[in-house]
Amino acid sequence: MDKLDKELLSQIADFHTIPQGSFNIRKNGESLDRKSTKDIEIISKKDKSGIDIIVKEGVKNKSVHIPVIITVGNLNDLVYNDFYIGKDAEVLIVAGCGIHNPSNQKSQHDGIHSFHLAENSKVKYIEKHLGIGTGSGEKILNPTTVVEMKKGSQFEMETIQLGGVSKSNRKTDAVLEDDAKLVIKEKILTTDKQIAKTVFNVVLKGKNSSVEVISRSVAKGKSKQQFISNIKGQNECFGHVECDGILMDKAVIESTPKIVAKDLNATLVHEAAIGKIAGDQMIKLQTLGLSEEEAQNEIIKGFLR
Amino acid sequence: MLEFKNVSYKVVDEKTGKERYILKNLNINFPENKVTVITGHNGSGKSTMIKLIMGILLPTEGEILLDGQALNSLSISERANLGISIALQQPVRFKGLTVRDLLNLASKSHNKIPDACEFLAKVGLCAKDYMDRELDDSLSGGELKRIELAISLAKSGKVMLFDEPEAGIDLWSFDSLVDVFDNLKNKTVVIVSHQRKVLESADFVLLLNGANDVKLGKKKEILPLLEKPSCRKLGGLVNG
Ligand SMILES: Nc1ncnc2c1ncn2[C@@H]1O[C@H](COP(=O)(O)OP(=O)(O)OP(=O)(O)O)[C@@H](O)[C@H]1O
Ligand SMILES: [Mg+2]
Numbered sequence: 067m068d069k070l071d072k073e074l075l076s077q078i079a080d081f082h083t084i085p086q087g088s089f090n091i092r093k094n095g096e097s098l099d100r101k102s103t104k105d106i107e108i109i110s111k112k113d114k115s116g117i118d119i120i121v122k123e124g125v126k127n128k129s130v131h132i133p134v135i136i137t138v139g140n141l142n143d144l145v146y147n148d149f150y151i152g153k154d155a156e157v158l159i160v161a162g163c164g165i166h167n168p169s170n171q172k173s174q175h176d177g178i179h180s181f182h183l184a185e186n187s188k189v190k191y192i193e194k195h196l197g198i199g200t201g202s203g204e205k206i207l208n209p210t211t212v213v214e215m216k217k218g219s220q221f222e223m224e225t226i227q228l229g230g231v232s233k234s235n236r237k238t239d240a241v242l243e244d245d246a247k248l249v250i251k252e253k254i255l256t257t258d259k260q261i262a263k264t265v266f267n268v269v270l271k272g273k274n275s276s277v278e279v280i281s282r283s284v285a286k287g288k289s290k291q292q293f294i295s296n297i298k299g300q301n302e303c304f305g306h307v308e309c310d311g312i313l314m315d316k317a318v319i320e321s322t323p324k325i326v327a328k329d330l331n332a333t334l335v336h337e338a339a340i341g342k343i344a345g346d347q348m349i350k351l352q353t354l355g356l357s358e359e360e361a362q363n364e365i366i367k368g369f370l371r
Numbered sequence: 372m373l374e375f376k377n378v379s380y381k382v383v384d385e386k387t388g389k390e391r392y393i394l395k396n397l398n399i400n401f402p403e404n405k406v407t408v409i410t411g412h413n414g415s416g417k418s419t420m421i422k423l424i425m426g427i428l429l430p431t432e433g434e435i436l437l438d439g440q441a442l443n444s445l446s447i448s449e450r451a452n453l454g455i456s457i458a459l460q461q462p463v464r465f466k467g468l469t470v471r472d473l474l475n476l477a478s479k480s481h482n483k484i485p486d487a488c489e490f491l492a493k494v495g496l497c498a499k500d501y502m503d504r505e506l507d508d509s510l511s512g513g514e515l516k517r518i519e520l521a522i523s524l525a526k527s528g529k530v531m532l533f534d535e536p537e538a539g540i541d542l543w544s545f546d547s548l549v550d551v552f553d554n555l556k557n558k559t560v561v562i563v564s565h566q567r568k569v570l571e572s573a574d575f576v577l578l579l580n581g582a583n584d585v586k587l588g589k590k591k592e593i594l595p596l597l598e599k600p601s602c603r604k605l606g607g608l609v610n611g
Contacts, residue, residue, distance in 0.1 A: 282466075282467075310466065344463075346463045347463055347465055349427055349447060349463075350459070350462075350463040350465075351476065352446070352447040352448045352451065353425055353427075353447055353448075353451050353456070353457050353526075354451060354473075354476050354477045354522070354526050355448055355451035355452045355526070356448060356476065357448050358448075364468070364472070364476065365465065365467075365468070367467075368465060368466070368467035368468035368469075368472060369466055369467040369468075370467070371467050
């Protein structure tokens with residue numbers, strides 16, 4: 067591992083030292099390092115590129131890190147990762163991809179992550195995406211997340227893309243059975259001519275299932291963002307989508323909410339607000355002695371925290 | 372010293388296109404290192420007056436000076452760095468920023484070690500409960516108002532402006548609120564208020580009774596004027 071690898075890993079997976087627990091590091095389309103433990107086993111797929119991560123029943127307070135780094139141009143990395151979370155297990159999963167593209171050709175990573183949550187299992191999933199490098203080559207990230215949630219399971223997902231990614235197309239599909247609870251927090255910052263698209267498809271199939279989606283985004287420069295959410299309530303269930311966007315310069319944000327209730331007892335709410343930074347917030351921070359630029363930075367930093 | 376020299380603020384009515392003076396040709400010397408309470412009926416221009424001092428609004432005519440320096444061309448942040456602070460009548464809410472963030476930003480501007488707990492305690496809030504709260508819709512009106520006060524105490528400065536600091540603050544906490552102002556020594560304090568207790572704690576009272584009708588005098592001289600029936604249009608005084 068060189069200095070750049072370490073830098074990318076620390077940014078996307080808070081990897082300062084080799085982590086406790088299981089991990090798999092993928093670099094430029096190949097596995098760089100891996101550790102399985104008796105609680106969380108990592109096995110290479112035989113039929114395609116990717117790994118199976120198997121979390122044993124009842125495992126508590128364990129973590130698995132599976133970061134991906136790309137340090138070259140002209141690479142198209144497609145990977146399938148399947149997570150099998152045993153009954154009653156509780157785990158932290160840290161994924162994410164950092165691309166440092168020094169070239170003038172594009173580098174792309176498509177990560178297809180499928181989560182199979184058994185009854186009453188609990189997952190916290192953190193995924194960070196980052197692009198750096200001064201070459202003109204595009205840095206493209208297309209994460210797909212598929213979540214199957216059995217009775218009483220919980221999935222909390224934090225997805226963060228804070229700059230440098232030329233294009234991203236993020237898809238999240240989830241199906242929830244009885245009492246399952248899904249929380250998604252998304253934070254996106256785009257600048258220059260970047261394009262970011264996010265699509266959520268959530269089916270609330272079971273009784274008392276619930277989903278909460280909180281999306282906060284900032285679009286600067288000439289960047290474009292698109293947010294599409296489609297929540298279906300097929301039972302007595304609860305769904306709440308909140309999409310807040312701060313618009314700057316010549317950027318564009320488009321938000322398309324769709325909520326479909328097929329049950330009289332489904333409660334689905336969608337709130338969306340897009341606009342520039344509120345003038346009174348700028349004024350307040352200026353009265354504390356901050357310049358206009360400092361005020362703007364503080365507001366955005368807080369908003370995307 | 373903080374002075375108004377022939378200061379006017381006029382607005383143009385959007386419907387009729389007619390000009391209206393909110394404040395007209397005012398000359399005021401705010402007593403140095405004293406507490407002055409501005410009072411007057413709703414809409415008389417009190418908030419306008421202190422927003423002009425902070426630079427949130429600019430006079431349409433005239434000049435505001437601090438220690439002889441003209442402020443008109445200075446931005447809000449430049450005035451803040453000169454030592455002017457404000458607690459707004461309507462505090463601002465932020466998504467994502469916490470009480471701690473604002474207190475830190477406020478005290479960093481003069482490199483004081485942020486003893487944020489102390490500022491929250493002064494306004495009757497327990498630091499442990501509020502420090503990491505977001506300044507968003509989850510705070511009640513009174514809580515937000517107290518936090519606004521704590522932030523402006525953290526910011527501090529030689530000129531401290533407070534716009535209806537008591538609004539929304541419960542009766543039980545009133546006396547300790549008045550103590551907060553009593554303890555601001557060696558500062559030019561300007562408080563907008565309708566409350567008798569706040570007025571009674573003042574050194575000077577400024578009565579705003581019309582765009583160019585201003586009376587500034589010692590509390591003893593001005594308070595009796597407020598009791599007269601002819602002043603009922605001032606809204607009278609609120610006991611509390
Ligand atoms: N842009 C504007 N256009 C028209 N009128 C305005 C504008 N801004 C302020 N005003 C008017 O100026 C007057 C003074 O407002 P200001 O907020 O200073 O009053 P105030 O004395 O602080 O009142 P209160 O006691 O209710 O807080 C009000 O009548 C208000 O409607
Ligand atoms: Mg006012």
